[in-house]
Amino acid sequence: xxxxxxxxxxxxxxxxxxxxxxxxxxxxxxxxxxxxxxxxxxxxxxxxxxxxxxxxxxxxxxxxxxxxxxxxxxxxxxxxxxxxxxxxxxxxxxxxxxxxxxxxxxxxxxxxxxxxxxxxxxxxxxxxxxxxxxxxxxxxxxxxxxxxxxxxxxxxxxxxxxxxxxxxxxxxxxxxxxxxxxxxxxxxxxxxxxxxxxxxxxxxxxxxxxxxxxxxxxxxxxxxxxxxxxxxxxxxxxxxxxxxxxxxxxxxxxxxxxxxxxxxxxxxxxxxxxxxxxxxxxxxxxxxxxxxxxxxxxxxxxxxxxxxxxxxxxxxxxxxxxxxxxxxxxxxxxxxxxxxxxxxxxxxxxxxxxxxxxxxxxxxxxxxxxxxxxxxxxxxxxxxxxxxxx
Amino acid sequence: xxxxxxxxxxxxxxxxxxxxxxxxxxxxxxxxxxxxxxxxxxxxxxxxxxxxxxxxxxxxxxxxxxxxxxxxxxxxxxxxxxxxxxxxxxxxxxxxxxxxxxxxxxxxxxxxxxxx
Ligand code: FES
Numbered sequence: 029x030x031x032x033x034x035x036x037x038x039x040x041x042x043x044x045x046x047x048x049x050x051x052x053x054x055x056x057x058x059x060x061x062x063x064x065x066x067x068x069x070x071x072x073x074x075x076x077x078x079x080x081x082x083x084x085x086x087x088x089x090x091x092x093x094x095x096x097x098x099x100x101x102x103x104x105x106x107x108x109x110x111x112x113x114x115x116x117x118x119x120x121x122x123x124x125x126x127x128x129x130x131x132x133x134x135x136x137x138x139x140x141x142x143x144x145x146x147x148x149x150x151x152x153x154x155x156x157x158x159x160x161x162x163x164x165x166x167x168x169x170x171x172x173x174x175x176x177x178x179x180x181x182x183x184x185x186x187x188x189x190x191x192x193x194x195x196x197x198x199x200x201x202x203x204x205x206x207x208x209x210x211x212x213x214x215x216x217x218x219x220x221x222x223x224x225x226x227x228x229x230x231x232x233x234x235x236x237x238x239x240x241x242x243x244x245x246x247x248x249x250x251x252x253x254x255x256x257x258x259x260x261x262x263x264x265x266x267x268x269x270x271x272x273x274x275x276x277x278x279x280x281x282x283x284x285x286x287x288x289x290x291x292x293x294x295x296x297x298x299x300x301x302x303x304x305x306x307x308x309x310x311x312x313x314x315x316x317x318x319x320x321x322x323x324x325x326x327x328x329x330x331x332x333x334x335x336x337x338x339x340x341x342x343x344x345x346x347x348x349x350x351x352x353x354x355x356x357x358x359x360x361x362x363x364x365x366x367x368x369x370x371x372x373x374x375x376x377x378x379x380x381x382x383x384x385x386x387x388x389x390x391x392x393x394x395x396x397x398x399x400x401x402x403x404x405x406x407x408x409x410x411x412x413x414x415x416x417x418x
Numbered sequence: 419x420x421x422x423x424x425x426x427x428x429x430x431x432x433x434x435x436x437x438x439x440x441x442x443x444x445x446x447x448x449x450x451x452x453x454x455x456x457x458x459x460x461x462x463x464x465x466x467x468x469x470x471x472x473x474x475x476x477x478x479x480x481x482x483x484x485x486x487x488x489x490x491x492x493x494x495x496x497x498x499x500x501x502x503x504x505x506x507x508x509x510x511x512x513x514x515x516x517x518x519x520x521x522x523x524x525x526x527x528x529x530x531x532x533x534x
Binding site for chain 1: 527
């Protein structure tokens with residue numbers, strides 16, 4: 029291989045480029061990024077960066093001295109791929125032929141229908157989104173957050189710490205219920221309420237009101253919540269529209285085998301845009317987490333360099349974290365696989381506890397809330413346990 | 419030289435945090451070597467003594483960057499700066515740490531108590 033092109037200057041793109049180098053690839057390495065920025069750390073965007081505790085330079089993912097010989101093409105998007113010819117068309121009108129292509133175009137925040145062009149309505153995914161939201165929160169008094177996933181819960185916590193009057197609207201029974209299960213989500217809901225976030229549960233948003241600028245949110249029960257700023261944290265969609273007609277198989281993401289190989293040789297996909305085959309579940313899944321990107325970038329690089337013959341190690345269970353107020357939440361595994369959950373340390377009411385989710389006797393997931401040391405032991409236990417189907 | 423603890427009270431595979439400013443983590447590896455580094459991860463405010471010790475590396479308990487205990491080097495993001503290392507001396511069955519005079523690589527937002 030003489031030229032490898034990585035499409036997407038994200039965490040996954042950067043790590044795959046690095047992995048290619050550390051696995052011995054010495055040819056030309058081009059990284060294309062739609063945003064004008066070098067790769068940056070996204071998780072702080074809804075926390076320390078939004079709060080103003082850290083600045084943009086702190087978000088950089090690259091150290092000062094490292095340079096694995098990457099040719100950066102930033103501020104240009106890839107608009108088309110001819111997968112069999114491995115030829116990319118770029119938004120500046122140029123094209124690029126490569127022997128290997130890594131697709132790492134990530135995902136975009138889903139937006140609230142009908143709010144296009146309305147000032148004061150935000151999503152949070154990119155550095156530019158975070159800059160805009162930070163500026164808007166600086167002059168606001170009230171915030172309504174729509175969606176109680178991680179982004180929503182974190183933005184609500186940060187805004188509360190900034191002194192805003194915050195309401196979090198969640199269509200389900202409790203924030204994070206989809207990920208950590210209802211019992212524990214109920215326990216964590218108290219954490220927000222004790223710190224002054226108003227939770228509105230089990231209702232839908234029907235409309236964001238306002239002429240040029242949002243001034244309120246109307247709910248399915250008729251309530252109108254006046255506000256200065258609205259943040260929609262309602263999920264993300266993989267950035268794969270540009271791949272229609274490319275010859276790659278697409279589903280909820282670029283469909284890949286368990287090593288990141290796509291349906292076309294010489295093309296791999298990694299990060300939030302990629303749905304890898306999960307042999308234990310017998311289906312394709314996107315993993316939108318940091319540690320997923322890190323493990324998979326190494327595997328995808330090996331698949332590309334070996335022509336797909338490298339046998340990946342079994343995937344490790346998904347691990348992720350979230351900081352909300354002074355609370356560190358850590359979670360590993362899949363709550364939906366469990367039939368019981370027990371608190372094994374601490375007390376949910378006290379703000380520090382560890383809960384183990386089991387299927388029969390077998391631990392399948394662990395939640396840690398301000399239990400960093402103990403959680404680390406459990407995480408290791410789950411990561412090194414033999415992988416079992418189902 | 420700061421006395422850390424009696425050798426016998428830090429079994430292999432374990433870590434200890436010294437409450438100096440900034441805090442120092444002392445590790446006893448499975449191979450029987452003893453290392454000391456700054457306890458605070460260079461990415462954010464996490465205690466590396468709470469991390470996972472494997473060979474001569476410790477994995478940060480929060481975001482899983484790994485630091486080499488011998489050199490302080492980090493393997494992968496999100497941390498990008500090495501952690502400061504300190505010399506360890508074992509004398510009369512006691513572990514001592516000789517604090518480095520190099521500046522620490524503390525994460526953004528974390529300062530020495532004396533300068534807070
Ligand atoms: S705090 Fe250590 S890697 Fe983030």
